Amino acid sequence: MTEMNPPMADAEQWNEFMQSMNDQFARSLEQNVEAQASFVESWVEAVEESTDPERFEEGAEGYANAYATWMDASQRAYERSMDMVSGEDVQPEEFRDIWLNAANEAFKDVTDTTAFAAATGKTVEEALDYRQEIDEMADETLHNLGFATKNDVQEVGERLIELERRQHAVENKLDTVIEHLEGEDEE
Numbered sequence: 001m002t003e004m005n006p007p008m009a010d011a012e013q014w015n016e017f018m019q020s021m022n023d024q025f026a027r028s029l030e031q032n033v034e035a036q037a038s039f040v041e042s043w044v045e046a047v048e049e050s051t052d053p054e055r056f057e058e059g060a061e062g063y064a065n066a067y068a069t070w071m072d073a074s075q076r077a078y079e080r081s082m083d084m085v086s087g088e089d090v091q092p093e094e095f096r097d098i099w100l101n102a103a104n105e106a107f108k109d110v111t112d113t114t115a116f117a118a119a120t121g122k123t124v125e126e127a128l129d130y131r132q133e134i135d136e137m138a139d140e141t142l143h144n145l146g147f148a149t150k151n152d153v154q155e156v157g158e159r160l161i162e163l164e165r166r167q168h169a170v171e172n173k174l175d176t177v178i179e180h181l182e183g184e185d186e187e
Contacts, residue, residue, distance in 0.1 A: 018085060059115025066106035073102030 077098050084090040110116055139149045148156075 021081065021084070059110075059113050059119075062110045062113040062116065065109035069102050069106040069109060073098050 077095055080090050080094055080098070139151065142149045
């Protein structure tokens, strides 16, 4: 019988494996920090534009809490990596869970501030204004091309409903007149 070597039995394979794990961890950490920095830059711009100093201070505090959450997750991920290096069985799902939980908590830290609410409100308001402008341009273009717009169809529908209401009122009055006339004929 031939003797089988367990995977990564020799030092070179182990070193390659650990180097690969370290590289993946470093890339993951770098990507997370870059994503966080990008988010923070856009968030700070929005907050600066739409908040007063008190809200900005609260928003900065929310960001600081989110940053602390990310750094704590980095530390936990690093510690689990070291546990893996020392031979402990560490499941890849643990790393995923660390980062997902950190992302959820950091998001909550930032979004629970009035600064975020103000910035979000301003963004939504701007988006609605932009949508209204686009709708108006679309209506104008459709009119110029001879097509009916949503508003045109709604107006026609409202007019039909009003005509139907009036028709029923006239029919009711006619029925009353007919009943009255038939009552006179019987006398």
